[in-house]
Structures are given as C-alpha cells and as structure tokens.
Amino acid sequence: MNLSTIQTPGVYIQELNAFPNSVVAVPTAVPAFIGYTPQAAYEGKSYTNVPVKITSFADFQAFFCLPDPPALVNPSKQYNPQYYLVAEKSQPLKGDYIIIAGTYYSIVQDPNTVYYLYNSVKFFYENGGGDAYIVSVGSYGPPLKKPAALGVPVVNLNVQLDDLIKGLSLFTNEQEPTMYICPEATLLNIEDNGTLMQSMLLQAAKMQTAMCLFDIIGGNAPDPVLYTQDITNFRMNTGSVGLSYGMAYYPFIGTTIMQDSDFDYTNLFGGDLKQLEAILNPPSAPNSAVAAIIANIQNPASTLTVAQNHNALLIASQTYSLIIKHIIADANILPPSGGIAGVITTVDNAAGPWQAPANTSIVGAASLPISLSDSHQANLNLDPVSGKSINAIRTFNGLGILIWGARTLDGNSPDWRYIPVRRTMIFLEQSCKLAAQAYAFQPNDKNTWEAVISMISNFLTSIWKQGGLQGASSSDAFSVACGLGSTMTADDLLNGYMNVTIKIAVVHPAEFIVLTFQQQMATSS
Known part of the structure; x- marks a missing residue:
C-alpha cells in the first residue's frame, strides 16, 4: 500500500507477505518421442507434426492408433511387420534361421515394414513411464515386398531424415521435455543417422533442458566379433557438440512386448499363402489339414476370422507354430531407449535425477542379442580416442538383465561424464531459472x-x-x-x-x- 495515496480519514488494512517466493521443481522425466505411428488423428483433427502430451498408453492409442472395428471382425493391427523365409544351402552365419525338412531357412524382415515407435512407447509405460510428448511425423509407408539383404543393418526407405529433423525442431518451443528419443533413427543409413544425432545434440545443447537417448545401429543383431565396428561407426558419427547432453545404450533388448495374438499368417510372405503353403504342405510331406485351412482362407465357405484360421493352423502344423515363434522373437528385439526412459522415470519418482539410472532391471527384458563381458564393456565405457562412453546392458547370473553404465557421451570430462550429474544440473538450472523470472523488472x-x-x-x-x-x-x-x-x-x-x-x-x-x-x-x- 502506498501511504501517500491515502487522503480520506479512516482505518486501512495492509497485508504483508510473511513468506518469500519459492522455487517449484520442474519435471525431470518427460520424454519426447519422435517417429512414425499407425495414424495421427483425434476427433476429426490431424495431429501429424503436432506435439501431443500424453499421460498413459491409452492416450497414445486415442491419438495415434487405428480404431478397432466392430466385434466379430478382424481387429486392427497397429504394427504389422512382414517376414520372409529364404532357403539357404547351408547354415546361415548371421541372423535367425529355422530348419524345415532338412533345409535351412533364414527368417528375414521386409525392411520397409519395420518401425519401432509404437512398441517403444509400450516399453516406456511398461517400465513405469508417466507424462510424455509424441510427435508423429507420418504413418507407415508401403512395403518393399521382398526380404532385406542378409547380414547388413535394416534400412527402412520410408523412414526419412527430413521427417525426423522436422519433428525434432517442433520441440524448440517446448520447455517441458527432458529427453529426446527417436526410436526409428537406427532404421536410417549410417550417414543420415549421424546427421540426426548431431542435430539432436545441437538442439539439446542450445535448449539446455533435455538429454538425448541414442540407440546404436547394429545393436539388434551384433556380430560376436565384429560388433566393435558398429561402436566405431556410432562414435565417428555423433560429432563433438553437446556430448554431455547425450547418452547411448547397447545392445538392443529382446522383450516380451509383442505377444502371440499380434502375429498370424498375414505377417508372412506379404500375405502370399502360396509361398506359405509350399513350406507347410510340401509334396514330400503333405498335410491335408493345412491344405484345407488355406483353401478355406482363399475361398471362405464360412465367416471365420483371421485369428480363428491362425489358431487352426497352429494346431494343424508344428512347423507353422515354430515359424510364428521365431518371428515373434525377432519382432520383440527393440531399441532400448524407450525402456530406459521408463526406468529413468521410475528412478526419478523414487529418488531424484541425482540417482543414476543404473544397476537396475528392465521390465519386459527377456534376452539380449549379445552377452557382454567385463572386457567387452571396458571398450564401451572408456574410449581414449573419442572419449565417447556407451552404457552397456548386460546379463548377470542370478540377477538377470541390468543397465550397467551411467555415463554421458562426454566420457572423458571430469565435469560431465555422468548422467545423474548432467540431469541434476538441468533440473536445478531450469527450476531456478523459472523461479527467478518473478523478479524480472523488480528494483535491482x-x-x-x-x-x-x-x-x-x-x-x-x-x-x-x-x-x-x-x-x-x-x-x-x-x-x-x-x-x-x-x-x-x-x-x-x-x-x-x-x-x-x-x-x-x-x-x-x-x-x-x-x-x-x-x-x-x-x-x-
């Protein structure tokens, strides 16, 4: 109250603040997922290239998943990868395979049908995730209709660098996200993947509000000996800017995200039943039950659903059951970033960003494509040339699969080598920054x-x-x-x-x- 403005006799009340302003802690575990979704629409409005804040997987389904049709109709598949069985003359040296009637068959994906965002968001919430932002840069593109080349990293031609960078740039106006995640970055070629990672680190360094979670190309099917080349490629392509704002994890994780009900014969050979029947019902070992089921699928005499025909094939053919088992295992090998983001959320809720998200298990992790030892991890944890540290995910007897590392990419920096140090500093800086805004234009x-x-x-x-x-x-x-x-x-x-x-x-x-x-x-x- 300005006493000089009082001109009328009387009694006046003046209230004084007894307590000073306080600093409100900012959220510390809010990932921003950027990638491709089944669709992006809600209540008649498009949400492509629009940051959407969600609080649960149900929210994600409402905005970015295909609606289910009425009952007694085949349900919508939110993720529909395609697989081919390629006959080999001898045992394949790389990749998964199956032996059928004495013949080796490599199980190979159609690369243009491989996407990771949908399952990564599932992985995030399975590990205790909470608030998150999603930017859908588009829906799934057309299949290649042929298997990928054997022994080389999968490159999805529908995943475009420009799409992901555009989606990333949308977060320059969002202060709340504290993690940037592009699960489908590993589906780019090595050069484009490096460009995207450098763009993410540069934006994180400018914003000073978020860290980048990176997956490594080749981590889904690492060679037991030559996997170090994948690590070298990653280190050479991350640049030198903003390294303290990045963290990388290796290898991919075999999960239990996708279940038996997510796959059927439509996921094989692009839906070509003739190729499937040639394997399940060969002239050398005819299976009349399989022949009848496939004939009914091609010329339906009843209103059986895909699920019912699929279950009939599972009963009629052990070979079919084995094929489905293998493709489920392959589709469940996911980049770790989504699960790690969920672990970080759980750790932050239990303790705080100063607690390292390490020496903890990952919900839904069932296997690893490579078993890393102490000597293997030594080369990941410390690199005298680039200084870029990579956090290992390892299996320990009696303990299971654990995150076994807590370093940023700036592994040789005394100040910023540890993830909890960088995340604590981001938390303190942003909390104090927002609180100090109340004093802008106050008397100095x-x-x-x-x-x-x-x-x-x-x-x-x-x-x-x-x-x-x-x-x-x-x-x-x-x-x-x-x-x-x-x-x-x-x-x-x-x-x-x-x-x-x-x-x-x-x-x-x-x-x-x-x-x-x-x-x-x-x-x-």
Missing part, C-alpha cells in the same frame, strides 16, 4: 537480492536434505551470492543486470568400488 537493490538468495537457498537446502547434493552441512553443499561488489558492478546495475552466482556440490555415482583385503595374524583376546 538489496531487498531483491536478499529475496532471490533466500528463495534459491531454501530450494537447494531441500534438495540437499533429499540427498541430491553432497556435504556434511548445507553450507558445504552449496552457496548462493548476489549483490553489488560480489557478483555485480556498478555498470551491471546501470545496464539492468542482476547476476546470481550459485555453486553446488553435485553427487557423483560410485562407478568403481574397490575392496581391499589383507590377511593378518591371529591375536589373543
């Missing part, structure tokens, strides 16, 4: 300086009490300074600058634990 004097110091100190004290900062006392954990002669000069005041200096002791993870044992002589009591 001691009262304002003291209010800002008090506000930030109270916030940092609460973080220290939660274990987010190290130190025996709060004064050991942080310091906040703001004032003329300490953080500002007279010229700063004239130019409208209020400088606040915050020093914090961030908790670093115990990455290497060394136990020292020494024998000693027995002594009398």
